[in-house]
Amino acid sequence: MKYLMKFGGTSVADARCIGLVVDILEKHHNAGDELAVVVSAQRGVTDQLIDIAEKLPTAQNCAAVPPLIAALRERHMKTLAGAAPDYAKEVGAVIEKRLASLQHILFAIYNLRELTPRSKDYVISYGERLLAPIVSAAIRQRGIPSTVLDGCEAGILTTPQHGEATALVESDARIKAKIGPLLKTEIPVVMGFMGCTEQGIVTTLGRSGSDYSASIIGAGIDADEIWIWTDVDGIMTADPRVINDARVLRSVSYIEVMELSYFGAKVMHPRSIDPAMRKKILVRVKNTFNPSNPGTMIVRNGHRDNRVVKALTYIDKVASININGAQMIGRPGVAKMIFSALADKAVNVMMITQGSSEANISLIVDESHLDAAVESLEFLVKDGIVREVTHNKDVCAVAVVGAGMAGAAGTGGRIFTALGAAGVNVMMISQGSSEANISFVVRQEDGPRAVRVLHDEFRLSEESE
Ligand code: ADP
Ligand code: ASP
Ligand code: MG
Numbered sequence: 350m351k352y353l354m355k356f357g358g359t360s361v362a363d364a365r366c367i368g369l370v371v372d373i374l375e376k377h378h379n380a381g382d383e384l385a386v387v388v389s390a391q392r393g394v395t396d397q398l399i400d401i402a403e404k405l406p407t408a409q410n411c412a413a414v415p416p417l418i419a420a421l422r423e424r425h426m427k428t429l430a431g432a433a434p435d436y437a438k439e440v441g442a443v444i445e446k447r448l449a450s451l452q453h454i455l456f457a458i459y460n461l462r463e464l465t466p467r468s469k470d471y472v473i474s475y476g477e478r479l480l481a482p483i484v485s486a487a488i489r490q491r492g493i494p495s496t497v498l499d500g501c502e503a504g505i506l507t508t509p510q511h512g513e514a515t516a517l518v519e520s521d522a523r524i525k526a527k528i529g530p531l532l533k534t535e536i537p538v539v540m541g542f543m544g545c546t547e548q549g550i551v552t553t554l555g556r557s558g559s560d561y562s563a564s565i566i567g568a569g570i571d572a573d574e575i576w577i578w579t580d581v582d583g584i585m586t587a588d589p590r591v592i593n594d595a596r597v598l599r600s601v602s603y604i605e606v607m608e609l610s611y612f613g614a615k616v617m618h619p620r621s622i623d624p625a626m627r628k629k630i631l632v633r634v635k636n637t638f639n640p641s642n643p644g645t646m647i648v649r650n651g652h653r654d655n656r657v658v659k660a661l662t663y664i665d666k667v668a669s670i671n672i673n674g675a676q677m678i679g680r681p682g683v684a685k686m687i688f689s690a691l692a693d694k695a696v697n698v699m700m701i702t703q704g705s706s707e708a709n710i711s712l713i714v715d716e717s718h719l720d721a722a723v724e725s726l727e728f729l730v731k732d733g734i735v736r737e738v739t740h741n742k743d744v745c746a747v748a749v750v751g752a753g754m755a756g757a758a759g760t761g762g763r764i765f766t767a768l769g770a771a772g773v774n775v776m777m778i779s780q781g782s783s784e785a786n787i788s789f790v791v792r793q794e795d796g797p798r799a800v801r802v803l804h805d806e807f808r809l810s811e812e813s814e
Contacts, residue, residue, distance in 0.1 A: 351532065351773060352385040353572040355563030358392035359580040360637040361480055364431025369637055371432075371487045373578070374536060376492055383532040386427040387541045387566055388484050389474020389559035391424065402464055404458070404468045404474035418452050424657045425479050433486035440472070451475045460478035466511035470543075470553045474500075477540035479557070485538040494535035500551075503537075505529055505544030505565055505691065509551045514544060514552035515620065516565045524569025532570065539566055553773065564632070568624035576635045576644075577617065583645030584609070584616050586809035587661045591797050594810035598659060601644040604751050605659060606632075609785040611699075613664030640793055649813040650752075657753040657760050658807040664798040665745040666698060668719040668730055669777065672710045674736030683734060684710065685727065694721040699777045700746060700788060711777050713746055713790060744776065745796035749803060755784035764789075767806040773799050 354377075356370050377384055389395075391565055401417055425444050430437050454472055481497045488495040504523030507514035530588045531537045541559025544603050545551050558575055567575035582605065584597040601609075603626045610617040616634065625632050627646075635644035677683045684703070687710065691698060700713035714722050717741060729735045754760050759779070764787060777790040791799050804810065 350573045351570065352377065353385050353387065353563055353567035353570065353575045353779045355559060355575070355577050356389070356637060357559065357577070357579045358394075360578050361388055361484060362392045364694055366637065367428065367432040367484060367487050369640075370484065371491055373532050373637070373640055374488060375491050375493065378536060384536045384571070385528055385532060385566060386479050386484065386536055386538045387559055387563045388477065388538060391428070391480050393477070394421065394424075394476035395473055395556075396424055397421075398473045398475055399469075402458060402469050405455060405459040406462045406464050408459060411456060412458070414455045417450050417455075419477060421451075422525075425483065426478075429483045432483055433490040435490055436486035440482045443482050447478050448474065448737050463765055466549060471551045472769065474540070474543040474551055474553055474695040477542050481538050481540040484584045486520055486776040488536050488538065496531065496539055497538050497540070498527070498533060498603065499540045499566075500543035500562060501545035501549065503566060504569060505562065507544040507546060509550070509552065514546075516544060516554070516561070516624065520544070520565055521569045523643055524566055525571070528566065528570050531748070531774055542670045551658070555618060555620070557583050557615065557618040557621075558804040560621035561624075563723045564621045564630075567630055567632075568628045571628065574628055577632065577634045579616065579634060579635065580638060581616070582636045582639060582642045583634045584614075584647075584660070586659065587804055588614065589798055591800055592804050592810075596812070597642075597809050598645050599643070600648060601659065602650055603647060604785045605750050608748060609662050610703050610751075612662045612664040612746060612788060613666075613784075614660070621645055647774070656807065656809075656813050657757040658803070658809070659751040659753070661747065661749055661800045661803055661809070663745050663747040663800055664699075664700070665715045665793050665796055667713050667744060667746050668716045668722075668740055668742045669721055669744045669790060670711075670712045670714060670719075670726070670738065670740045672726065672735050672738050673708060674734075675708050675734065677710070677735055678708055680734075682691075685780040686734065687729070690725040690728070691722055694718075694725040694780050696722045696725065698776070700790070702777055702779050711745060713744070713777070716742060726739045730794070742792045746788055746790050746795045747796060747799045747803075748786050750753045750786050752785045754787065759786055763806065764803060768799060768801050771798065 391609045485497045504527045506517045508518045541562040549734040584598040587595040589595045632647040696718040697715045702711045712810040726738045
């Protein structure tokens, strides 16, 4: 079998964890499987890099840089010494060189008082740049040849949209040419989360982007399966940190995972299903710390059971925008004006509803896009096209997901009756066109309670498969 295996931040958090990762790889290698690996940064490192990069342009001084570099050095060197002692010198030198160049860039950001999207992407890719050589050395420590490639070297070609780049299909052929031949003799380790543009400029794929890298590389090498190794047994009926009796799902469909991740379920990056789906590759989510558990299978048609709702999620970093005014009634082209203005500012619109009277359009956007969205819509009031544009940050979008909802009458009624009985006020409702999702908006503080109420209503903690 040919596998692409991706290990997330907790799976590579220290030398002990990397030992478990290499146990898994060695077992499959000895069984004759071909393996390519994608790794993300050690847990927390990307957050540290984003934090410092964003602060430096307005900081009083750059005193925070050397302690951060020292902390990264200590953590990575300790991991290296434990995971691959025979390669401590060789790989230690690589890490030192990367830390020196990271420090240079951070000082430059401070001195220029400017963080461009391009320089930010470069800085935040360092978590993966520091960690991947250690995992590769840990593989060599077991006598298995391994080389390291960054996302660009691996063949991931992306759009120039820094911070949220999308892989171009041309990546497939490049990845096949670069990684394909290596699989016969070694286990290549690819740095997740990054790619590059046609001009070779580094881009990142969005937070949690190494899941997306895994799917892109898996599709490129035509893997039989893509395995996403993480710190829980699979995709669960809800975030286990919010719902303590959430249950692992044995199988879900591509569409269901897309809906869940789009609405914030942290277990997968929202676009990561796309390349796998295009090549119809089976994806599994498995637990590095409990590898014998079968995990969750993601396939074209997930397991159908008598349950229409399979999982719940919510996202609280969103804001609502309400556009009101009878002037809109019967006036063609208002929606076009609104969405063109938002698109010009690259605002991500997550949900849309229009009142049947046409006197109201409501939108849900990423909270980080709110200012740009409001600004881009100011002209509507100024030009007398609508009466008012208001917004509210105190909201959260909840998604109820299950492919079985398509055509199952009454699910919506059940959802909103249960919420009403629990006193949760629903501010906006939308049904995704995939019909695998009904999403709605509640006050931010009601989000976890809404999920709890529906988890109980649909008895999601009970085994059904
Ligand atoms: P990794 O570093 O392996 O990519 P993440 O922290 O990004 O791991 O994602 C795994 C975490 O996602 C889990 O520890 C869990 O707390 C959280 N999570 C949120 N929603 C879900 C869900 N529906 N199913 C499983 N895990 C979820
Ligand atoms: N290291 C990146 C992040 O923290 C990518 C990933 O973990 O998947 O977002
Ligand atoms: Mg993740």
